[in-house]
Every structure is written in C-alpha cells, then in structure tokens.
Amino acid sequence: MLFERTAISKKPAELARKEIDSIKAEDKVSPDLVFRDHYVLDFLNLKDTFSETDLETAIIRGLENFILELGIGFTFVARQKRMTIDHIDHYLDLLFYHRKLKRLIAIELKIGKFKAGYKGQMELYLRWLEKHEMERDEELPIGLILCAEGNQEQVELLQLNKANIKVAEYISQQLPKELLERKLHQFAENAKRIMENRMKDK
Structure with a gap:
C-alpha cells in the first residue's frame, strides 16, 4: 500500500x-514516499459548490482526520501564514512540518484544475519560508498544491519536482459518474505506462 x-x-x-x-x-x-497523487477528503462533508475558504475551514475543523489522511509524521503549524514580500501581504493556506523529512510543508488549496501559474506562487512561498522560517538542521521546504483536478502534462512540463513542489488531487465527495469514469481511465493508463517502464528496466 x-x-x-x-x-x-x-x-x-x-x-x-x-x-x-x-x-x-x-x-x-x-x-x-510521503506524498501521494490523490487524497480522499470525503470526511469534510462539503456541499456541491464550495470556495477555497470553505475547503480550508472544513480542513481545520476536521484537522485530525486531515492529518491522518496526509500520513504519519505531519504536524500542524499554521493556517493563513502571513508572508510580507515587497510590503505586500501574502497568505499561505496551511503550513505543516514533517518530523521524518525535517522540512516545512506548505499546502495551497485550489478548487479547480491545476494551472501553470500556481508554480510561481508556490515557489515564492517556499523561498520565503527558506529565508525566514527554516531552522539550520532542516531540509528545504516542500510545497503541496491540492487541486480538485490535475493537469498531468502541465505538471510534467513544469518539472515541479526540481522545485520541491508536489501536486495532488483531492476527492471531497462521491464523484459524478462521468468524472469517475475519466479518473478510472487515467489510472488504467498510468498503470499501463508503469508496467511498460518496468518491463524496459528488466
């Protein structure tokens, strides 16, 4: 698993x-090994339409369950972490610390599909955390962008791993049949590609 x-x-x-x-x-x-491609957030009990603020509020309300879904080692640090850059206040949705990785984990919540512009926003937050919040014995901070849907080709082209940024989808409720079918097809294609790569490596 x-x-x-x-x-x-x-x-x-x-x-x-x-x-x-x-x-x-x-x-x-x-x-x-810490970050996943998908997180199941059905315990948040969100309605059909919700905003990023609604999502964040529901996560804080169900913080224990959210941390359990993230996995072992995550510790909550802050909500709406303020970062003043060039005299302008920016706010990171959620800030965690991972004990095993010894890194700050910046989490941004998005209610739509992943967009290329999210990379620049997260890079700005990570560099600020590196400059102002990182301790001497810690590794560089990591960013996690949680989106309702991913854009896999954009994620690959942007080479987000090199920037210490992860992108994952979340599932907040029962999926509509059409979206479920599309996701199952994506999973099947990904699994097929993984198997083909493994065969090449042998």
Missing part, C-alpha cells in the same frame, strides 16, 4: 527498490 499510494510507484523498479531498502537500512524517508 505504501508503494502503490505514493509517488515512488512512478519510478523504475530498481530506483523504487533502492528507496525502500534505504528506509530499512537508515530509517530515512524520501519525499516521494
């Missing part, structure tokens, strides 16, 4: 094995 639900499943089999072996040997966890 750890393998299947995290980003490590997209890597070639040999690299995935090395990461898992490193956990066993050094008790060291990589970001690819």
Whole structure:
C-alpha cells in the first residue's frame, strides 16, 4: 500500500527498490514516499459548490482526520501564514512540518484544475519560508498544491519536482459518474505506462 499510494510507484523498479531498502537500512524517508497523487477528503462533508475558504475551514475543523489522511509524521503549524514580500501581504493556506523529512510543508488549496501559474506562487512561498522560517538542521521546504483536478502534462512540463513542489488531487465527495469514469481511465493508463517502464528496466 505504501508503494502503490505514493509517488515512488512512478519510478523504475530498481530506483523504487533502492528507496525502500534505504528506509530499512537508515530509517530515512524520501519525499516521494510521503506524498501521494490523490487524497480522499470525503470526511469534510462539503456541499456541491464550495470556495477555497470553505475547503480550508472544513480542513481545520476536521484537522485530525486531515492529518491522518496526509500520513504519519505531519504536524500542524499554521493556517493563513502571513508572508510580507515587497510590503505586500501574502497568505499561505496551511503550513505543516514533517518530523521524518525535517522540512516545512506548505499546502495551497485550489478548487479547480491545476494551472501553470500556481508554480510561481508556490515557489515564492517556499523561498520565503527558506529565508525566514527554516531552522539550520532542516531540509528545504516542500510545497503541496491540492487541486480538485490535475493537469498531468502541465505538471510534467513544469518539472515541479526540481522545485520541491508536489501536486495532488483531492476527492471531497462521491464523484459524478462521468468524472469517475475519466479518473478510472487515467489510472488504467498510468498503470499501463508503469508496467511498460518496468518491463524496459528488466
């Protein structure tokens, strides 16, 4: 389940094995094993139409369940973290800390599809956190952009991993049949691509 639900499943089999072996040997966890492609937030009980503020408020109200869905090691730090840049206030939706990764985790919530412009916003937040909030013994902060739907090609073209940014989709309620069918088709295509890559690696 750890393998299947995290980003490590997209890597070639040999690299995935090395990461898992490193956990066993050094008790060291990589970001690819912490972050997932999808999060199920049905416990938030959101209505059919909601805003980013509604989503954030529901997460704070159900913080314990949200942290459980994120996974082990996450600690809540702040909501609407204020960052003053060039005399203008910016607000990060949620700020967490991950004990094993020893990093701050910046989370931005989006109610629509992923947009390329989100990268610049998150990079700005991460550099600010690096400059003003990071402790000496910590690793560089990581950003997680949670969207209702992803745009996989944009995510790949932007090479977000190099910028320490992860993108994941969330499911807040029962999906409409059409969207469910589309997502199942995407999952099947991704699984097929992973299997083809593994065969090439052998």
